[in-house]
Amino acid sequence: MSDREHEIYDVVGIGFGPSNLSLAIALEEYRANGAGNEISSLFLERQASFGWHRNMLLPWATMQVSFLKDLATFRNPTSSFSFIAYLHASGRLVKFVNNQDFFPTRQEFHQYLEWAQARVADRVAYGSEVRSIRLPSGSARERSEHLRLEVAEATGRGGRTVEARNVVISTGLVPNMPEGTERDERVWHSSEFLERYRRMDPRELRRVAVAGAGQSAAEITRFLYDELPHAQVHAVVPSYGYSIADDSPFANQVFDPSAVDAYYFGTERTREAFWRYHRNTNYSVVDDDVIRDLYRRWYDDEVRGVRRLEFLNLTRVAGVKRVGAETRVCLQEGPDGEVRELTVDALVCATGYDAMEPAGLLGDLDPLCLRDEAGRYRVERDYRIVTAPAMRCGIYLQGGTEHTHGLTSSLLSNLALRSGEIVDSIVARRAERNAQGPILAEIGGDISGTPAERGDLFDEKSGGRAVGTPLPR
Ligand code: FDA
Ligand code: NAP
DSSP: OOTTTTEEEEEEEEOOSHHHHHHHHHHHHHHHTTOSSOOOEEEEOSSSSOOSSGGGOOTTOBOSSOTTSSSSTTTOTTOTTSHHHHHHHHTOHHHHHHTTOSOOBHHHHHHHHHHHHHTTGGGEESSEEEEEEEOOTTOOGGGGGOEEEEEEETTSSOEEEEEEEEEEEOOOOEEOOOTTOOOOSSEEEGGGHHHHHHHSOGGGOSEEEEEOSSHHHHHHHHHHHHHOTTOEEEEEOSSSSOOBOOOOTTGGGGGSHHHHHHHHSSOHHHHHHHHHHHGGGTTTOBOHHHHHHHHHHHHHHHHHTOOOEEEETTEEEEEEEEETTEEEEEEEESTTSOEEEEEESEEEEOOOEEOOOTHHHHGGGGGGBOBOTTSOBOBOTTSBBOBOTTOOSEEEESSSOHHHHOGGGGSSTTHHHHHHHHHHHHHHHHHHHHHHOSOSSOSOSOOOSOHHHHTOEEOGGGTSOEEEOOOOO
16 A cells, blocks of 8 residues: 555546546536536546457447447537547548448547547556445544545556545446356457457467357457458357347437436336337347348358358357367257257357446445345436445446446447436535535444345335435444
């Protein structure tokens, strides 16, 4: 620990991907507007420098949202942090417009994100992994206004402790591997694809397999087919073929800001309808142009009498065996089908992600965070976890709120507005707290057991907002 031991910030962001970058911009614009007392902030990111799914920055991969759904525009159309401002600063605005395309490449959008982060970089500590969030020891009344974050630093300086009045957790999606499949130097998840691929001698990759039927799988299959002209590429597809991502205008309304309210304040039936009708806007689906690219390659091979790209339809990866130096993928056709083996030089599992899960970070603070009957966090409309009422600090989520706020939880579509709403919430709650005066309750009491066991009270109509917890006697 160092002289920085007693750093205290109004807001500490955990993770610095697009979500918290957008929040840093919203805070910067709040400051620049001279709207009120300054909000001090720090963002902690475990990567050594900014990177947005770097291992999937494949050539020709394009964005899946319009460039207008950037870090700021939907909140502030005149923002100097917009994608258009970036194009202008780069001298490409006119050329970009001539291209007549709403969907830039991921590489160009990455450059935009890097340009934006450079302008707020004085508030970011890279190479800083948050290991836990806890209450300060001793639970003295005045200290309970802060949370304490334990941070491991990559620079060899050891650790750092940071205190925060509010934390905003935005640590991103969690890679999902097929059951019975461990990652190693020949078995990769799509989230590590380019890094792993670049470590190999391409001549060694003569037979490769890609599992999955989502956007990642299709993009990687296309990449391997193009980059390895000598190789056999097997696409292991659970369906009968890739399905198209529905981004048609009416369906696209599920990503509108108003859809967040419809979802949040809707009935269980409304929420269920969102998933039933619109899951195919995002999950296990592929953009039309990538599907057509792959089909064209496969068909041209047919014409030439070549079989380099093989689609193993209705098939899932059911495990991987290591036999000597060989990697054998166990393939299952249909739920009751036989399992057969395919020997490969590399298997890429483009098998998707689980939602962000903050429980590991929250540790002994977790019992103060209230959950619903299904065991999921209760989250207020302003993205603050519903906490036991005695808790004065805010724990906000950017991600991991699909069950409360809907499909945009893990996406870029609503970033600009969401981060603005979080800033508004922090400002409003601070004003409310200042008006209330001294702390009414101490949080150092008994926080063991479930909220129900402790007798926390809920108002169901308020979306689970806790309205009262018996104070420690
Ligand atoms: P993101 O995952 O980007 O960032 C989280 C950050 O937290 C990471 O930088 C990570 O290192 C850091 N971190 C994690 N744990 C930490 C800890 N303990 N301490 C410190 N730092 C920590 N969506 C969309 O709307 N349009 C699109 O075009 C795409 N494209 C796309 C491509 C690919 C390949 C994927 C996998 C996903 C997308 N997405 C997408 C969805 C994607 O979730 C979204 O684009 C953003 O990455 C979400 O930004 P976040 O900042 O929330 O998470
Ligand atoms: P995904 O959409 O969740 O797809 C995962 C795929 O893996 C599904 O088809 C799933 O099939 C399959 N799968 C799971 N277990 C399997 C197994 N054991 N064997 C074979 N297949 C298995 O994940 P994703 O493609 O990584 O996409 C995640 C997010 O990133 C999406 O939002 C996507 O739009 C985004 N993305 C964007 C870009 C871009 O912007 N260019 C690129 C890549 C990804 P089941 O559904 O049957 O389980």
